[in-house]
Amino acid sequence: MLRSLFLFDMTFWLYLAALGLYVGYVLARRPNMQLAPAGHPSGPMEGESGWATQIGQVATIVTIFGWVVNTMALLTRAYERMQISGTFAPWSNQFEAMAYVSWAIILGYVLLELRYRIKAIGAFVVGIGFIAMGAASLLPYRYQTAEPLVPALNSYWIYIHVSVTLTSYAAFAMAGGLGLMYLLKERAERRGSTSSVLAAFPDLETIDELGYKAIMVGFPLLAFGIILGAMWANYAWGGYWSWDPKETWSLIVWLIYGAYIHARMTRGWEGRRAAIYAVFGFLMVVFCFWGVNFLLSGLHAYA
Amino acid sequence: MNGERPVVVEEGAAPKSAPSLGWQEISAELAELFASIKLAMFLFIVLAMTATIGTVIQQGERPDVYIKEYGEEAYRWFLRLGFTDVYHTWWFTSLLTLLCINSLTCFYKRFPAIWRSMQQDKVNIGLPFIKGMKHRAEVPVAGSKERVAEGIVQWLAERGYRVLAKNEAGEATLYATKGIMGRVGAHMAHLSATVIVLGGLIGSYYGFQEFGVCLEGQTYHIPKGKFDLRIDKFWIDYHENGAVKSYNSTLTVIDQGAPVTTKTITVNDPLVYKGIWFYQSSYGDAWDRVEIARLNIKEKGTDKVVGTVDLEWQKEVSLDKLGLKLAVTDFVADFGFNSTDKKVYSKTVEHANPAVRLTITEQPRVKATPVQAAPWIFYHYPDLFEIQGSRYRFELVGYQPKKFTGLQITKDPGVNIVWIGSTMIVVGITLSSFIYHRRLWAKVIPTGAGVTVHIGGNTHKSQIDFQKEFRKLTERIKTINTQIGQEASG
Numbered sequence: 001m002l003r004s005l006f007l008f009d010m011t012f013w014l015y016l017a018a019l020g021l022y023v024g025y026v027l028a029r030r031p032n033m034q035l036a037p038a039g040h041p042s043g044p045m046e047g048e049s050g051w052a053t054q055i056g057q058v059a060t061i062v063t064i065f066g067w068v069v070n071t072m073a074l075l076t077r078a079y080e081r082m083q084i085s086g087t088f089a090p091w092s093n094q095f096e097a098m099a100y101v102s103w104a105i106i107l108g109y110v111l112l113e114l115r116y117r118i119k120a121i122g123a124f125v126v127g128i129g130f131i132a133m134g135a136a137s138l139l140p141y142r143y144q145t146a147e148p149l150v151p152a153l154n155s156y157w158i159y160i161h162v163s164v165t166l167t168s169y170a171a172f173a174m175a176g177g178l179g180l181m182y183l184l185k186e187r188a189e190r191r192g193s194t195s196s197v198l199a200a201f202p203d204l205e206t207i208d209e210l211g212y213k214a215i216m217v218g219f220p221l222l223a224f225g226i227i228l229g230a231m232w233a234n235y236a237w238g239g240y241w242s243w244d245p246k247e248t249w250s251l252i253v254w255l256i257y258g259a260y261i262h263a264r265m266t267r268g269w270e271g272r273r274a275a276i277y278a279v280f281g282f283l284m285v286v287f288c289f290w291g292v293n294f295l296l297s298g299l300h301a302y303a
Numbered sequence: 304m305n306g307e308r309p310v311v312v313e314e315g316a317a318p319k320s321a322p323s324l325g326w327q328e329i330s331a332e333l334a335e336l337f338a339s340i341k342l343a344m345f346l347f348i349v350l351a352m353t354a355t356i357g358t359v360i361q362q363g364e365r366p367d368v369y370i371k372e373y374g375e376e377a378y379r380w381f382l383r384l385g386f387t388d389v390y391h392t393w394w395f396t397s398l399l400t401l402l403c404i405n406s407l408t409c410f411y412k413r414f415p416a417i418w419r420s421m422q423q424d425k426v427n428i429g430l431p432f433i434k435g436m437k438h439r440a441e442v443p444v445a446g447s448k449e450r451v452a453e454g455i456v457q458w459l460a461e462r463g464y465r466v467l468a469k470n471e472a473g474e475a476t477l478y479a480t481k482g483i484m485g486r487v488g489a490h491m492a493h494l495s496a497t498v499i500v501l502g503g504l505i506g507s508y509y510g511f512q513e514f515g516v517c518l519e520g521q522t523y524h525i526p527k528g529k530f531d532l533r534i535d536k537f538w539i540d541y542h543e544n545g546a547v548k549s550y551n552s553t554l555t556v557i558d559q560g561a562p563v564t565t566k567t568i569t570v571n572d573p574l575v576y577k578g579i580w581f582y583q584s585s586y587g588d589a590w591d592r593v594e595i596a597r598l599n600i601k602e603k604g605t606d607k608v609v610g611t612v613d614l615e616w617q618k619e620v621s622l623d624k625l626g627l628k629l630a631v632t633d634f635v636a637d638f639g640f641n642s643t644d645k646k647v648y649s650k651t652v653e654h655a656n657p658a659v660r661l662t663i664t665e666q667p668r669v670k671a672t673p674v675q676a677a678p679w680i681f682y683h684y685p686d687l688f689e690i691q692g693s694r695y696r697f698e699l700v701g702y703q704p705k706k707f708t709g710l711q712i713t714k715d716p717g718v719n720i721v722w723i724g725s726t727m728i729v730v731g732i733t734l735s736s737f738i739y740h741r742r743l744w745a746k747v748i749p750t751g752a753g754v755t756v757h758i759g760g761n762t763h764k765s766q767i768d769f770q771k772e773f774r775k776l777t778e779r780i781k782t783i784n785t786q787i788g789q790e791a792s793g
């Protein structure tokens with residue numbers, strides 16, 4: 001039994017707890033209409049009951065703790081890999097890659113929360129990080145171990161190419177979560193719902209803008225990741241581009257987001273449409289990451 | 304907005320009488336189309352959709368593979384539409400070409416305006432212009448026009464804005480800008496697509512890619528490089544659990560008869576000589592030779608094994624006790640016989656029906672001329688042929704095939720151009736993602752007691768951050784007088 005598996009397990013439970021707390025935070029954060037003096041300008045902390053604040057704080061702490069455990073799990077795995085095969089990249093198979101992606105998603109989320117101080121987003125983004133970790137734990141045991149790498153992968157390129165690409169996936173996951181949040185809130189607003197839950201969400205424009213920002217982080221990262229992959233292929237196989245399903249799919253994903261960033265510059269491509277598109281783009285990322293590995297064949301199918 | 308200028312009519316051109324569909328109109332329409340973001344979005348999406356085809360349908364397979372999986376009718380359609388080699392069809396390459404034309408036109412139409420705005424001043428604007436901006440504010444402050452303007456300039460300059468100011472009798476006007484590199488980056492990305500495609504084209508016209516199946520100890524001529532390559536050694540390293548760790552070949556380049564350089568290549572570490580790259584790409588069992596073959600020698604009468612020999616490839620061994628001289632002189636992995644020219648060959652490279660050719664010289668007990676024979680001995684069918692006049696039967700009980708090393712041999716003179724384009728795209732997109740272009744205008748207009756500052760600004764993205772910055776600026780302007788006062792007294 002690998003020691004890292006225990007830590008990965010613990011990460012899973014911590015993220016689950018964090019997700020529960022964020023959802024609890026959103027539910028607890030009712031605007032206390034009756035208490036607020038009429039006509040009072042509404043600040044960002046409007047109606048935050050004592051409960052909500054405390055749950056929110058605990059949620060953040062649990063998330064950060066989970067992230068630290070996730071970090072330790074990855075480091076431990078790196079050490080185990082070093083023992084087994086002399087390479088350390090803790091993202092060398094599907095399981096490790098998933099664990100790394102959730103690490104990156106949560107890191108991104110924590111940075112976002114610290115910078116913008118909007119906790120409700122955690123209910124979505126930490127949710128996606130949790131799902132990534134959960135999907136990894138559901139993989140059969142033989143996928144979770146640290147088998148030595150096949151010769152083609154045994155290269156320092158794996159450190160940088162894979163991590164950059166996976167980080168871009170994390171950014172797109174964040175954008176997808178924000179898109180989902182936007183759609184929920186927008187739908188409720190359209191129906192004239194005054195549900196207490198939605199009051200905890202930031203306003204639509206902010207969600208939209210943050211989602212766009214996440215994509216603007218993912219887009220260059222994915223370009224860089226694809227190009228690093230091309231350089232590796234050129235070094236390992238004698239051709240920088242061979243239209244292998246995985247590389248083609250990452251190009252497809254990149255093109256999809258390329259259309260998005262240009263669409264943002266034309267009228268009407270903000271808000272709802274952009275949110276739907278971000279969710280769709282994220283589904284394409286999921287396919288690129290999971291679908292291609294399990295459904296299509298190619299040079300990357302080992303993972 | 305910038306960039307919208309009246310069409311420049313050439314000086315000497317005769318005035319056109321009717322709005323005919325002349326070359327100018329057509330070219331203007333075309334330029335409009337090719338500079339449009341709509342076309343760009345369309346191309347991005349269509350390229351993404353068509354690129355999926357080749358990931359679902361295997362590319363470049365033999366016809367029978369497709370027919371077996373999809374049927375004949377479907378295969379005929381595949382051929383018609385190019386689905387067996389999507390990425391090289393005329394329509395896919397046309398889409399890529401269109402994307403290049405599109406982004407070049409975009410660069411051509413929009414970059415000059417950005418270039419100009421990097422040099423030109425934008426101070427000559429009227430008050431309504433500021434009042435029409437997305438972010439705007441009006442702040443009354445006490446103090447003189449010059450003082451307040453100076454304070455704003457200082458604040459903006461501290462934040463990395465480039466500021467231009469104009470002081471006129473009735474008002475002071477400021478223009479501040481930051482982050483133009485974000486837009487320059489976008490246009491760098493636009494140029495890069497074409498650079499990458501060019502690199503790819505050069506590679507496909509002037510480069511080549513071949514696969515060599517090479518055996519240890521052999522020397523091969525590389526006609527495209529006008530030199531020879533000797534395979535000194537090939538071997539495989541294993542992990543403790545038996546999985547392959549790496550495979551390696553030691554290669555020596557022989558140029559004009561003299562060895563020039565020797566390198567051990569392995570996966571991820573090629574040899575480069577005169578622009579030709581040799582990659583360790585694969586390995587396998589040779590189908591036409593063995594390292595060593597083990598044979599049992601049985602006496603025909605008793606069917607008893609009288610000896611076992613390991614024969615090295617094409618090395619004769621004398622077994623004096625049995626009066627035998629044996630050598631393995633040939634091998635096929637999958638026995639096939641061509642009846643027209645009476646030749647043995649290997650039907651496939653698989654070791655499906657392996658056989659060795661054994662050259663036998665047998666000295667009979669009584670003095671006579673030796674028996675000479677060269678039968679094929681089959682691994683799976685030991686009793687197929689009987690050797691006339693011999694006391695023995697031979698059984699092939701095992702063999703160790705010689706390994707070949709699979710070398711990928713490529714030359715790609717376009718690859719460095721591709722890397723230049725790649726660098727441009729990554730740097731360009733990164734710049735445009737993280738630096739955003741911000742512009743602020745302010746007019747400081749004296750009113751009765753003090754001045755009113757009208758400020759407005761815009762950004763092409765990152766509205767939240769800009770809003771924050773804008774709010775800070777307004778706060779700062781409100782307190783400008785006290786601060787100036789403090790500085791003066793302090």
Ligand code: HEM
Pocket residue numbers: 258261262265337338339340341343402405406407409413417485486489490492493496728731732735736763764
């Ligand atoms: C070939 C691949 C292309 C890439 C990698 C690319 C990349 C980019 C990037 C990263 C930006 C900056 C986006 C932002 O600031 O939010 C941008 C802006 C832009 N792109 Fe593209 N683009 C491509 C093709 C095109 C094409 C074909 C057009 C055709 C019209 C186009 C039109 C524009 C325009 C008008 C802008 C705004 C430029 C500005 O701010 O002045 N792009 N592009």
